[in-house]
Amino acid sequence: MAKRDYYEVLGIDRDATEKDIKRAYRHLARRHHPDVNGTDPDAERKFKEIAEAYEVLSDNEKRHQYDAFGHTKSGMGFDGFGAFDDLFGMVFGDFGARSQTRATTERGSDLICDISIELEDAYRGVEKNINLKKALKCEECNGTGAEPGTSPIECLLCNGSGVIRTTQRTFFGNLVKTHTCNRCGGRGKIISSVCKVCDGEGRIKKDCSISIKIPAGATSGLRFKINGQGEAGFRGGPFGDLFVDVYVQPHSIFEVRGNDLMCDFAISFSQAALGATIDIFTFDGDEKLKIPPGTQGGTIFNLRGKGLPCLNSRRRGDQLIRILVATPTKLSAAQKELFKRLDEIGEENLGIKKRLSD
Numbered sequence: 415m416a417k418r419d420y421y422e423v424l425g426i427d428r429d430a431t432e433k434d435i436k437r438a439y440r441h442l443a444r445r446h447h448p449d450v451n452g453t454d455p456d457a458e459r460k461f462k463e464i465a466e467a468y469e470v471l472s473d474n475e476k477r478h479q480y481d482a483f484g485h486t487k488s489g490m491g492f493d494g495f496g497a498f499d500d501l502f503g504m505v506f507g508d509f510g511a512r513s514q515t516r517a518t519t520e521r522g523s524d525l526i527c528d529i530s531i532e533l534e535d536a537y538r539g540v541e542k543n544i545n546l547k548k549a550l551k552c553e554e555c556n557g558t559g560a561e562p563g564t565s566p567i568e569c570l571l572c573n574g575s576g577v578i579r580t581t582q583r584t585f586f587g588n589l590v591k592t593h594t595c596n597r598c599g600g601r602g603k604i605i606s607s608v609c610k611v612c613d614g615e616g617r618i619k620k621d622c623s624i625s626i627k628i629p630a631g632a633t634s635g636l637r638f639k640i641n642g643q644g645e646a647g648f649r650g651g652p653f654g655d656l657f658v659d660v661y662v663q664p665h666s667i668f669e670v671r672g673n674d675l676m677c678d679f680a681i682s683f684s685q686a687a688l689g690a691t692i693d694i695f696t697f698d699g700d701e702k703l704k705i706p707p708g709t710q711g712g713t714i715f716n717l718r719g720k721g722l723p724c725l726n727s728r729r730r731g732d733q734l735i736r737i738l739v740a741t742p743t744k745l746s747a748a749q750k751e752l753f754k755r756l757d758e759i760g761e762e763n764l765g766i767k768k769r770l771s772d
């Protein structure tokens with residue numbers, strides 16, 4: 415098949431500038447790229463033709479030769495796209511030959527640990543030590559993984575890039591593919607003699623104790639992060655993070671309701687009727703609470719600001735005191751006598767509503 419004129423292929427004049435050529439190529443390559451235009455069986459041939467024309471006309475020397483001799487000049491024809499992947503990248507951005515670069519080190523894993531604290535610790539905040547086994551930087555090789563006195567050398571296979579590029583001839587040009595270098599595992603460096611302590615990992619598992627500050631106001635289910643307290647990275651890579659899940663143990667007196675602390679307090683029948691001043695346990699010591707006369711069972715009193723602190727704010731919850739009126743179960747003869755007297759005086763006078771059934 416006779417070759418079409420390159421200028422004709424790109425639809426430009428013979429005196430087109432470099433810019434014109436580039437613009438025309440981009441426009442046409444987008445339109446005729448087989449990946450974009452899969453339905454057109456002719457797309458591949460057209461695309462190849464466009465790319466070929468561009469390869470010649472965008473190169474000043476080749477363009478001069480072409481202008482002078484046309485297609486007849488030997489060696490002038492399409493001999494693969496030398497800069498195919500550059501063209502590809504130019505037209506399709508990252509979509510084309512994408513190079514994969516990998517870090518020479520790897521970040522260590524994150525760790526998660528549970529920590530159980532008492533409610534009072536949640537109230538005040540606490541510092542706790544936890545013991546765990548985790549990878550730490552190898553002291554012997556200072557995390558490099560190389561035997562002390564030696565240092566990692568550049569991988570000759572990939573020239574330290576960690577990436578191997580292979581050129582594949584396809585019907586529409588040379589495709590450059592990249593893959594991770596097998597020899598160095600993409601790290602670009604090779605350790606000729608590995609550290610015997612860590613086996614070239616640059617890290618070793620060790621038992622360690624970590625001090626953890628638990629903020630006041632921590633509640634069950636809270637997860638917080640301690641930066642850099644996870645495992646050491648491969649060959650000196652950065653440490654992972656440590657996540658701490660908090661569990662607050664149940665308390666003998668308090669029930670946690672959000673930031674409020676609820677407790678029950680039983681008073682006697684007489685205290686409920688006559689009123690009283692009672693001593694209430696709080697985490698900051700006993701507090702006096704005045705119970706007014708005629709207090710009903712189930713009444714809730716509030717000690718402001720005696721609850722749990724709110725995380726990230728200065729607010730605090732309250733301590734709630736739910737009053738229970740204890741009904742006496744064992745009465746002495748004298749007590750029985752008094753209750754009988756009370757009953758005789760009449761419940762109406764006590765201000766208690768009579769039940770409907772009476």
Ligand SMILES: [Zn+2]
Nearest residue numbers: 552555609612
């Ligand atoms: Zn080591």
Ligand SMILES: [Zn+2]
Nearest residue numbers: 569572595598
């Ligand atoms: Zn390599």
